[in-house]
Amino acid sequence: MRMRWTMSGAVAAWLLGAVAAHAAATLTVAETRISDEKAVFATVESISVVPARARIGGTVVALKVREGDSVTRGQEIAAIGDDKLTLQMNSLDAQIQALQAQATQAQIDYDRTSGLVERGTLPRTKLDEARTALNVAENNLRAKTAERSVVQQQFKEGQVLSPDDGRVLKKMITVGSVVLQGDPIVTVAQQHYKLRLRVPERHARVLKAGDKIRVDGSEFGDQMAKFGTIDLVYPQIEDGRVVADATVEGLPQYFVGDRLRVLISGGERPAFVIPAKFITTEFGIDYVHLGEPGKTMAVPVQRGREHPTQEMPDGLEILSGLRPGDRLVQP
Template identity: 85%
Template sequence: MNLRDLMGGAVAAILIGAAGASAAEPTLTVAERNVADEKAVFATVESISVVPARARIGGTVISLKVREGDSVSRGQEIATIGDDKLTLQMNSLDAQIQALQAQASQAQIDYDRTSGLVERGTLPRTKLDEARTALNVAENNLRAKTAERSVVQQQFKEGQVLAPDDGRVLKKMITVGSVVLQGDPIVTVAQQHYKLRLRVPERHARFLKQGDRIRVDGAEAGDAAAKFGTIDLVYPQIEDGRVVADATVPGLGQYFVGDRLRVWISSGERPAFVIPSRFIKTEFGIDTVQLGAPGKTIAVPVQRGREHPTPDMPDGLEILSGLRNGDKLVQP
């Protein structure tokens, strides 16, 4: 193997470890393989759904316990709505219940007295039936009014506006002191789980399908390593010359809803050399790799392309020329 043969290597293949060598091994064997021809598109971070937290009763907003950007959990109290009419109704019902309790107590006393007189033969049995009926009417009126009070008490509880799901508050619609009606939205909550919404030019539509892998640059994620995700849904309608698709990428919780990211998608396959960047040594502006075996290597110049990370090779780098199938690389 001479230098000329090495420089005439094919431009297409991917580096894999001989017999599945791990990233920690100092040697690798080059083997030709097709890789995804990635294209960069823009995607926006979208919530799975944005739901409003609504008022269940009408009234005046007494307190508001969240602001834009706050995280909330399902059932958490967001705001409190008060209605002075409910307090008046409650006071009125309490007074009526006290009156009915007194009537029921008096009806019970009358029934007991009439029952004793009937047993001694002083009064006819019809009087006992009348007393029993009066007692039943008083007790039923008391139960009905108590149930009516429970309804008003439940309306008091419904003055608490609760978060419909886990997520973040996107926008609040009211301030303390605002008058709201039943069903009015108080805040909007973006559900906790985010997706990426891609808009791909229609010329790439035939390459886009459910289950395809996508890649988000590490710089976009504020991390050194790239993030990988999967396309969940490709919408069947083309909008403004673009195909819309949704993708799931783990770790999108720190993004803002509506944030735009650069995403790499596959638009077919092509052959390419991709090697871990640790096998490349740069001196005086020239990139070289070490070929041979440990202790017996030669430096061969290569032409590097763009970064091409994969889940099993996070530091993958495309090589345009300088390698061919079967070359043995030694980590410098």
């Protein structure tokens, strides 16, 4: 009984798989609205190009990046040295040592005076004078130590840090250059890129934020097209063109300023779009198969241009030969 039940389950599973395969191999033709795509050029731009600036003045003693290098936020890009800071640090160290000796002597004097006052040898006013001298010595030591911390912080600010993750576009200086506080050392393009489109002004009325765009896969050495969305349409026309920014997910690492061919929507129209796998070509004529699995009829069709979408990567427009409701079978 157990063996018979197992065989029945296997047969049922096979039948379900066959039904699913047949269902997946058929398609009911329906008219849909597609975008009338127009080809334009877009430029790869960084979302923001920011300079890494010097925080102190001095001489560049080390430069640790070059054009094209990838950097992360907070990474050291260059080092700036200033001989005056070293001299100030040495001077402050000597002064601190002197003040430490004064504070130690003031503590000794205070302890001695306190003992003599307790025995009645000296008046209490002497104890107040010793306490004041000790406080002054300790405050002078703290002030000079804080001043040394300021100079030490200036030493740390000699490190030029990357303001964000990205790539180095251009170096402004070389090792040995003298820079002032706030001078740019390198410019860093943030790692997230966008496409800047320049569209003829006749498309200004139909171009809007949220429209989909398509980048041909051949632009980046891939078979699959990439899709994006227009984020912003600038309200000013420059040289007869409308400027718009678009975001494309998975955009590879390009040179900033690289030009790509992008397809945008120039309006909508009705059309038939089917997967390319439903078309066969014999003797130069394209056919689709109508009917049911196992009983089909070949019908010639006229193919149009490719129209891939995110849902149908191999979408192909059919100009003639199909009607709404036709049932296609994959050959």
